[in-house]
Amino acid sequence: MYSEKVMDHFSNPRNVGEIENPSGVGMVGNPACGDIMKLTIKVEDDKIADIKFKTFGCGAAIATSSMVTELVMGKSLKEAESITNQAVAEALDGLPPIKMHCSNLAADALQGALEDYYKKSGAGKKAGQS
Amino acid sequence: MYSEKVMDHFSNPRNVGEIENPSGVGMVGNPACGDIMKLTIKVEDDKIADIKFKTFGCGAAIATSSMVTELVMGKSLKEAESITNQAVAEALDGLPPIKMHCSNLAADALQGALEDYYKKSGAGKKAGQS
Amino acid sequence: MKKVYLDHNATTPVHPEVVDVMIPYLKEEWGNPSSIHWAGRGPRKAVEEGREKVADLLNCDVSEVIFTSSGSEGDNLAIKGVLEANRGKGNHIITTKVEHPAVYGTCKALEKIGYKVTFLDVDGDGMIDLDQLRSAITSETVLISVMYANNETGVIFPIKEIAGIAREHKVTFHTDAVQGIGKVPIDVKDLNVDILTLSGHKFYAPKGVGAVYLKRGVRIQPLIQGGHHERNRRAGTENVAGIVGLGKACEIARRDMERENEHLTRLRGKLEKGVQERIPFVRIHGQNAKRIPNTSNIGFNFVEGESILLNLDMKGIAASSGSACTSGTLEPSHVLVAMGIPLEELHGSVRFSLGRDNVDDDIDLVLNELPPLVERLRSMSPLYSAATGKGVDINFDTVCKH
Amino acid sequence: MKKVYLDHNATTPVHPEVVDVMIPYLKEEWGNPSSIHWAGRGPRKAVEEGREKVADLLNCDVSEVIFTSSGSEGDNLAIKGVLEANRGKGNHIITTKVEHPAVYGTCKALEKIGYKVTFLDVDGDGMIDLDQLRSAITSETVLISVMYANNETGVIFPIKEIAGIAREHKVTFHTDAVQGIGKVPIDVKDLNVDILTLSGHKFYAPKGVGAVYLKRGVRIQPLIQGGHHERNRRAGTENVAGIVGLGKACEIARRDMERENEHLTRLRGKLEKGVQERIPFVRIHGQNAKRIPNTSNIGFNFVEGESILLNLDMKGIAASSGSACTSGTLEPSHVLVAMGIPLEELHGSVRFSLGRDNVDDDIDLVLNELPPLVERLRSMSPLYSAATGKGVDINFDTVCKH
Numbered sequence A, B: 001m002y003s004e005k006v007m008d009h010f011s012n013p014r015n016v017g018e019i020e021n022p023s024g025v026g027m028v029g030n031p032a033c034g035d036i037m038k039l040t041i042k043v044e045d046d047k048i049a050d051i052k053f054k055t056f057g058c059g060a061a062i063a064t065s066s067m068v069t070e071l072v073m074g075k076s077l078k079e080a081e082s083i084t085n086q087a088v089a090e091a092l093d094g095l096p097p098i099k100m101h102c103s104n105l106a107a108d109a110l111q112g113a114l115e116d117y118y119k120k121s122g123a124g125k126k127a128g129q130s
Numbered sequence C, D: 001m002k003k004v005y006l007d008h009n010a011t012t013p014v015h016p017e018v019v020d021v022m023i024p025y026l027k028e029e030w031g032n033p034s035s036i037h038w039a040g041r042g043p044r045k046a047v048e049e050g051r052e053k054v055a056d057l058l059n060c061d062v063s064e065v066i067f068t069s070s071g072s073e074g075d076n077l078a079i080k081g082v083l084e085a086n087r088g089k090g091n092h093i094i095t096t097k098v099e100h101p102a103v104y105g106t107c108k109a110l111e112k113i114g115y116k117v118t119f120l121d122v123d124g125d126g127m128i129d130l131d132q133l134r135s136a137i138t139s140e141t142v143l144i145s146v147m148y149a150n151n152e153t154g155v156i157f158p159i160k161e162i163a164g165i166a167r168e169h170k171v172t173f174h175t176d177a178v179q180g181i182g183k184v185p186i187d188v189k190d191l192n193v194d195i196l197t198l199s200g201h202k203f204y205a206p207k208g209v210g211a212v213y214l215k216r217g218v219r220i221q222p223l224i225q226g227g228h229h230e231r232n233r234r235a236g237t238e239n240v241a242g243i244v245g246l247g248k249a250c251e252i253a254r255r256d257m258e259r260e261n262e263h264l265t266r267l268r269g270k271l272e273k274g275v276q277e278r279i280p281f282v283r284i285h286g287q288n289a290k291r292i293p294n295t296s297n298i299g300f301n302f303v304e305g306e307s308i309l310l311n312l313d314m315k316g317i318a319a320s321s322g323s324a325c326t327s328g329t330l331e332p333s334h335v336l337v338a339m340g341i342p343l344e345e346l347h348g349s350v351r352f353s354l355g356r357d358n359v360d361d362d363i364d365l366v367l368n369e370l371p372p373l374v375e376r377l378r379s380m381s382p383l384y385s386a387a388t389g390k391g392v393d394i395n396f397d398t399v400c401k402h
């Protein structure tokens, strides 16, 4: 059902946890699949200095959460903004069709965390606009 | 499907043929099953001195024809009159249910032959009535 | 005693290669294909591989294959499924007078609950008239169902033309190809049919498994509702071993069909020639039509079919009269009736249907056994003596009062 | 790696004795049971012997057994067959909110085309209220369908009482006994049900075969129409090998049931006690109801079921979440929803369903692997940190906007 990459991220998820005093928090959920993701980020010098997730959810939900943290760790906010759910799925060598629209919400959580950061820091909606 | 007795009468049918100048002829048919039976009898001294059949039909039709000739050969007309399709089937150790009401017409042919004989000989409808 | 099986249209032996690939799915890989754990993985893969093999034989996409339990289920799914999906759009079905009971009986039953059904006539060779088909189509017509090849006579219908006519009138077209699949090349894309039914046990797969080709975009309502199996088109835990067997049978059919066809055509020719040479008053039904290569329906005038079959059986030869699937009824074959075969001949028809394991010896046995056997039965038949001038002139009409 | 199969409600291994009796019907006795010649005789006898064994298990007459291809087909036959046979007499069905999709989904689909369906509630233990059932019956009610035992929780329904109520109101009563047959003694005469569905692969017969008990005199319309098989109640060439296997499985069930029951009851007790001792925040669903002895549905709060299953699978342990038959949907289990289980717990439910080959070691493995695995997942769960005071207070309602 799941690709090897999905199973790898599911069994050895990267960056699990919650950052204390995060720069931004993103939280999304989908009751149909029973997935809830919480991402916390630490922003330093317009970069994602740290990112951690906690996820309640199926294999796809946990793997996409893990993957998104790996994808943006150390990246610029601009680069982070460009991450989509689709990109996360591709980085995992794909997801079963039924999971694509359901448990693949990690990028949404990331965008939520970024927005939270911009709001808190009064930095405007987009990194480039500050 | 068929009892051993049926198969015996089917493979070695008794009294096949047509009697020349018969005392009576009986013929019955059922287009649904595709059965036609023709019985010819020779009556002597109120007894069935000879009986022969020709049958176009399935295994049950041929076996019942053969059996009926065996049952009445040499018997009195009165005894012959009492033969029913049911009795023929029983003498064959039974027939498949679906064949009971269809290919089991030999006794009807016999009764037809008897009536034909009575008519021709002016002997009245029943042997006893003559 | 030597056994000769000439009833392959009733069912076929399971091919040894088919049995071999099935057994692991009974013994070791018995999991549920829907299970996400280890036990489900092998079976799931097996089902999808089976689907690929069916799709390869039919030349369609895997998503267009629905597994069923039999040809009858497939026919019912196709017919009732299309009608349900077209509720309110029309209630007229067109089919033929020579369909298998799974189509014919289903349509008869639908008539009873208010559907209108046109049963197309066939001519003496078992062939329909495309003009009659065309003129039968109305704005109410939602389904045309015409079999690929007739199970009793082997006659092949012009499916591509019929599909064209159906398409022209935007009517869904189903073909019951149970007797065609595995015997002749059938390419659903080329034929352009919407729905096609096949049954495993007619071409060396086991009983209990079949499939329906459903062209992408054609809507049907499932017959068996429930779980999400078969993309919501047929609920129920998959018959994995059966599906594996069906897949293998499709693979074998593709591989061997051409060779088998030649082989069967030759043997059937030998049988028909031999019978015609040795036995008077016989007729081969559908002989002038295009036929699948394995089927020969022979009418032996003046004798009844079952009594021929019983005699053949006593010699180890298995054949059938009409459709084995319809034994249990005593009605004369509706197929031969529709072809206008007279009662005397129709009741004496025997279907020989050949298969891959038959050899020349088998046919020789039939040609040796059949003539004396038919002669013996004829000598017992009041119709024969009448017809040959050795008895009174009788026929069904003069005798039957039922 | 040691493999432990705890998903017997999804499907069971085929019993070796069952495989053994089936193989001859693939290899040698492949004939069509309807054929009158030699090839049909063995298969015909085998089908009738299989029927006797099913009848023996159910305590009914052989004429009351109809072979099908699956539990889903049986449920569809029962429900649609009764409705069709009662056309014009009424259009109301009563069933429950916890039926298997083969009943539940079928009834939902029937609702869409105009039937009225009452879905009875269940309480927190998964049990219906007989008074609600009684008051739901109207003059329009033609069918009551209540499952014998629930596939997800194992909860057993009071079928005899329900059958009594149905009889009082002259309503036909069907029970889907797919999860009961083979596990607990079921006597259709004693229960006095009209129709009962069973499926072979749930009790060590192969996939692709099932049966319906139809009480003499109860009228249904066939789902699959065509040939005269199964006394005109189910067309299609019989799955002979499958039927032989089903018969054997019934024979084995009668022989071994009592012993198996004790065995399974003990192992399940050990599992449930062990889990409750070792893992906090768990609940056993339906624990207060009467249950079939093999099934345990455990809710692990704060974690999601699939992620537990994947982890178990990595340790060789096969279990399932809800019904394996319904994977392919992502909806939470309608059974647990109907029981009022809160979302957090319901998404974390796992079904362990035991079978005849399970041993103490299997349960020990689960009891060793499960606690750390649940703990690890909980440590990743934002719900757990919230609930245990180590995070913000979140739940489904505050997060989900979809």
Ligand SMILES: Cc1ncc(COP(=O)(O)O)c(C=O)c1O
Pocket (backbone or CB within 6 Å): C235, C236, C237, D009, D010, D069, D070, D071, D072, D073, D075, D100, D102, D147, D149, D150, D151, D176, D177, D178, D179, D199, D200, D201, D210, D323, D325
């Ligand atoms: C209660 C119940 N009914 C019906 C079915 C359907 O059975 P099958 O998969 O044989 O169609 C199942 C199987 O999951 C079941 O558990």
Ligand SMILES: Cc1ncc(COP(=O)(O)O)c(C=O)c1O
Pocket (backbone or CB within 6 Å): C009, C010, C069, C070, C071, C072, C073, C075, C100, C102, C147, C149, C150, C151, C176, C177, C178, C179, C199, C200, C201, C210, C323, C325, D235, D236, D237
């Ligand atoms: C043309 C045709 N259609 C349908 C069927 C039914 O197939 P099954 O017996 O697999 O249900 C048959 C088999 O006799 C057939 O010959």
